[in-house]
Amino acid sequence: MGTRNYRRKTSHSEHGPGDGGRTGSWRVERPILDKSLCIPCKRNKEACFICWLFCPDIVISRTIPPKIDLEYCKGCGICAEECPTKAITMVDEAEFSKEDKE
Amino acid sequence: MQAKTTILSLPTEEFVHPGTRACTGCGLAIAYRVGLKALGKNTILVVPPSCLTVLQGLFPVASTKLPCLNVTFASTAAAATGILATLKSQGKTNIQVAAWAGDGGTSDIGLQALSGAAERGDNFIYLCYDNEGYMNTGVQRSGTTPLGAITANTPFKGKLQQKKDVPAIMAAHHLSYVATCSAAYPLDLYDKIIRCKDMPGAKYFHIHIPCPPGWGYDPRYGIKVGRLAVETGYYDLYEIVNGEFKLTAASEKLVEKRKLVPVREYFRAQSRFKILTDEQIADIQNQIDAKWAAYYKKDEQQ
Amino acid sequence: MHIIEDGNAAAALGVKLCRANVIAAYPITPQTPLTEKLSEYVELGEMKAEYIPVESEHSAMAVCIAASSTGARAFTATSANGLLYMHEQIQWAAGARLPIVMCVVNRAVGAPWNVWNDQQDSISQRDTGWIQMYCADHQQIIDSVIKAFWLAEKVSIPIMVCYDGYLLSHTFMPFDLPDQEKVDAFLPPFKPEYALNPDEPASLNTVTLPDVRIDVHGELAHGYMEIRYLLQEELRTSLAVAAAAEKRFAEIFGRGGDPYIEPYRCDDADYVAVGLGSLTYQLRVSVDALRKEDIKVGVMGIRFYRPFPDEAIANALKGKKGVIVFEKALSYGYEGALASDLKSALYEHLAGTGHLPLVQNFIAGIGGREIRTDDLTQTLRAATQSRIAKEPTWIGLKL
Ligand SMILES: Cc1ncc(C[n+]2csc(CCOP(=O)(O)OP(=O)(O)O)c2C)c(N)n1
Ligand code: SF4
Ligand code: SF4
Numbered sequence: 001m002g003t004r005n006y007r008r009k010t011s012h013s014e015h016g017p018g019d020g021g022r023t024g025s026w027r028v029e030r031p032i033l034d035k036s037l038c039i040p041c042k043r044n045k046e047a048c049f050i051c052w053l054f055c056p057d058i059v060i061s062r063t064i065p066p067k068i069d070l071e072y073c074k075g076c077g078i079c080a081e082e083c084p085t086k087a088i089t090m091v092d093e094a095e096f097s098k099e100d101k102e
Numbered sequence: 103m104q105a106k107t108t109i110l111s112l113p114t115e116e117f118v119h120p121g122t123r124a125c126t127g128c129g130l131a132i133a134y135r136v137g138l139k140a141l142g143k144n145t146i147l148v149v150p151p152s153c154l155t156v157l158q159g160l161f162p163v164a165s166t167k168l169p170c171l172n173v174t175f176a177s178t179a180a181a182a183t184g185i186l187a188t189l190k191s192q193g194k195t196n197i198q199v200a201a202w203a204g205d206g207g208t209s210d211i212g213l214q215a216l217s218g219a220a221e222r223g224d225n226f227i228y229l230c231y232d233n234e235g236y237m238n239t240g241v242q243r244s245g246t247t248p249l250g251a252i253t254a255n256t257p258f259k260g261k262l263q264q265k266k267d268v269p270a271i272m273a274a275h276h277l278s279y280v281a282t283c284s285a286a287y288p289l290d291l292y293d294k295i296i297r298c299k300d301m302p303g304a305k306y307f308h309i310h311i312p313c314p315p316g317w318g319y320d321p322r323y324g325i326k327v328g329r330l331a332v333e334t335g336y337y338d339l340y341e342i343v344n345g346e347f348k349l350t351a352a353s354e355k356l357v358e359k360r361k362l363v364p365v366r367e368y369f370r371a372q373s374r375f376k377i378l379t380d381e382q383i384a385d386i387q388n389q390i391d392a393k394w395a396a397y398y399k400k401d402e403q404q
Numbered sequence: 405m406h407i408i409e410d411g412n413a414a415a416a417l418g419v420k421l422c423r424a425n426v427i428a429a430y431p432i433t434p435q436t437p438l439t440e441k442l443s444e445y446v447e448l449g450e451m452k453a454e455y456i457p458v459e460s461e462h463s464a465m466a467v468c469i470a471a472s473s474t475g476a477r478a479f480t481a482t483s484a485n486g487l488l489y490m491h492e493q494i495q496w497a498a499g500a501r502l503p504i505v506m507c508v509v510n511r512a513v514g515a516p517w518n519v520w521n522d523q524q525d526s527i528s529q530r531d532t533g534w535i536q537m538y539c540a541d542h543q544q545i546i547d548s549v550i551k552a553f554w555l556a557e558k559v560s561i562p563i564m565v566c567y568d569g570y571l572l573s574h575t576f577m578p579f580d581l582p583d584q585e586k587v588d589a590f591l592p593p594f595k596p597e598y599a600l601n602p603d604e605p606a607s608l609n610t611v612t613l614p615d616v617r618i619d620v621h622g623e624l625a626h627g628y629m630e631i632r633y634l635l636q637e638e639l640r641t642s643l644a645v646a647a648a649a650e651k652r653f654a655e656i657f658g659r660g661g662d663p664y665i666e667p668y669r670c671d672d673a674d675y676v677a678v679g680l681g682s683l684t685y686q687l688r689v690s691v692d693a694l695r696k697e698d699i700k701v702g703v704m705g706i707r708f709y710r711p712f713p714d715e716a717i718a719n720a721l722k723g724k725k726g727v728i729v730f731e732k733a734l735s736y737g738y739e740g741a742l743a744s745d746l747k748s749a750l751y752e753h754l755a756g757t758g759h760l761p762l763v764q765n766f767i768a769g770i771g772g773r774e775i776r777t778d779d780l781t782q783t784l785r786a787a788t789q790s791r792i793a794k795e796p797t798w799i800g801l802k803l
């Protein structure tokens with residue numbers, strides 16, 4: 001079924017990422033993972049992944065180590081708050097813009 | 103009884119793309135993401151204007167990988183009926199129809215259509231995500247805004263009326279399944295959706311949704327705030343299966359523990375309740391205690 | 405096969421012949437017998453359709469919108485306040501380009517309550533982006549329903565088939581009931597360009613921006629304005645498609661005429677009465693009477709009100725001395741909407757000819773007030789003799 005013609009005359013949206021743009025730019029703080037504290041990293045087997053479950057923006061991977069997609073991470077801090085071992089800390093973005101400049 | 107889903111057994115397939123327009127730390131985004139995992143790929147969605155319309159994306163980009171019909175504010179459940187009727191006439195019986203609507207779209211303007219569809223026994227899942235206000239239009243009071251909450255149109259005195267008990271209204275429609283859930287307990291939401299999928303008629307979900315800008319808390323505490331609502335016994339997680347009421351998940355555990363966190367902690371975690379006085383809070387605490395005393399008594403009788 | 409039935413039954417039979425898949429309706433007088441009939445067909449198994457007894461007209465149209473978006477041929481019917489209650493949904497159906505067909509059994513709107521016939525209900529929905537057809541007898545009702553489904557699905561625009569409450573809905577008349585095989589030949593099953601389905605997910609009617617925007621393929625998609633512009637453009641071009649529908653219908657069923665207008669004794673007329681619906685057939689009696697007095701009048705029914713067949717109308721009225729517009733509705737605060745539309749069509753197409761017919765406007769039958777043929781005859785006679793003092797003039801007013 002070709003939808004192109006139909007899309008011309010109606011509001012017919014197809015799915016894709018980043019409708020809100022690179023939402024990583026909204027971030028004030030950046031989540032930083034300390035692997036030495038992260039449960040699945042330490043055990044080297046699938047475990048915990050609480051950060052993956054609660055991330056509202058689906059930017060944490062369910063992998064060892066969990067990876068955060070900074071292009072879209074909005075920096076809400078839920079992952080840091082919910083991590084049982086405090087393996088994620090929120091760091092002021094200003095630190096990184098300094099770094100970027102260097 | 104189905105086995106409880108764990109983080110490790112939760113399906114990894116995602117139906118929402120990253121980079122949505124939802125606010126930082128949006129509770130709806132969590133519930134929606136996990137809810138869609140439970141509904142699965144073979145689903146058609148209906149959505150009225152709300153924060154979810156924004157999360158869903160602006161033409162021509164959709165953030166959701168499922169087909170979705172955006173409808174007018176008052177017509178959500180009736181639209182679900184129209185999809186169901188068509189699928190039936192096409193002989194497609196394996197497609198799940200699910201409506202996601204806000205609390206305003208459910209408890210106020212959409213209640214008539216919802217009641218109609220429920221009464222007709224139309225076989226779909228209706229999920230009301232309750233962020234306790236008209237958030238999309240800038241945080242005005244809705245029928246489910248709780249007593250005492252400051253909103254854009256209850257700016258100084260807070261809402262003077264009680265929250266409307268929509269799950270009870272829906273239970274009065276003799277539904278096969280009514281459940282309350284919370285974004286802070288996504289696995290419970292997941293399991294409840296799976297459980298009710300094959301039940302007949304309309305199924306109703308009421309999902310408590312912490313909302314940073316609407317409720318006034320730092321986004322990072324969203325799950326904590328949602329959990330506090332449950333642990334204080336203020337917002338209860340339960341299901342009503344064919345008329346049988348049963349506390350579930352964290353609320354069920356509270357009955358075992360016989361211990362509630364003082365509701366004050368929930369109120370003080372959010373700025374919208376800042377005008378609640380100690381006396382008012384004590385009053386609400388008494389009501390909660392009475393409600394739970396009844397739960398304990400029922401538990402003892404069993 | 406010729407049968408004798410009321411107008412509502414004619415509509416119901418048309419819907420049945422068109423094999424509508426989903427029907428949603430809420431009772432309101434004088435529409436009720438039509439939708440009751442449909443529920444009967446469905447319950448008896450004479451019609452394979454889903455009949456949804458909704459809890460409001462707003463929901464009736466919601467069901468039709470959703471059904472049509474999922475690929476169903478959808479139908480509903482209503483009157484008066486039911487139509488007004490749908491208003492938001494009516495606009496939505498047009499903006500979403502859904503080929504829903506709805507019968508509007510014309511009735512006065514409240515306040516105060518009144519269940520009798522006028523056309524304020526459908527006229528007040530003129531600007532919603534729907535096609536509006538008006539019927540003058542039972543044959544036109546059943547034929548229009550059949551043509552409406554074909555046309556709506558061709559142009560992806562919803563259609564209201566309007567007919568007068570009681571005067572047509574509740575009166576019995578003979579008409580030809582088309583054969584099912586012929587209807588099937590005329591109207592193939594509905595095949596939408598897109599229907600909601602999990603294999604090809606799309607989000608329909610999402611928030612659409614004022615400006616254009618890049619889609620997921622990297623191509624430029626329309627903004628809200630382009631989508632709305634196309635609705636207007638395709639409404640205008642649907643006039644030509646309506647002519648094709650009429651031609652196709654005539655080929656298969658052996659009847660039909662001008663798709664837009666229905667002139668009666670207009671060729672040599674100096675004055676032409678114009679109106680919508682059954683009133684124009686009543687006016688034929690007046691025309692016949694006046695012709696006996698050698699007054700050269702004719703009457704022209706307008707069958708298509710939106711899109712407005714301005715050119716066809718202006719051509720038919722070219723060279724006439726006067727046009728006398730009778731309406732059962734008005735645009736409060738000015739005049740009859742049809743009179744305004746006519747004037748603009750005449751100005752547009754005839755201003756250059758050096759002669760513009762004089763347009764006079766009469767309001768009649770509001771809230772079911774009896775329209776006496778004598779009054780119509782007298783009004784017509786007077787209007788051919790001198791210009792009326794006040795416009796619009798209300799006929800039959802007892803003030
Ligand atoms: C008929 C109608 N009235 C009002 C609105 C404006 N409106 C759009 S979204 C909205 C608020 C929705 O509140 P809720 O359903 O609780 O969802 P939330 O925005 O909180 O997610 C309102 C009032 C509308 N779109 N349609
Ligand atoms: S929540 Fe913390 S410990 Fe658990 S996987 Fe995520 S980072 Fe590791
Ligand atoms: S939870 Fe929030 S801060 Fe953590 S990765 Fe997800 S969006 Fe970023």
Ligand code: SF4
Nearest residue numbers: 124125128153237313
């Ligand atoms: S206002 Fe609240 S519910 Fe709406 S998108 Fe923002 S956080 Fe989510």
Ligand SMILES: [Mg+2]
Nearest residue numbers: 204205235237
């Ligand atoms: Mg809300």
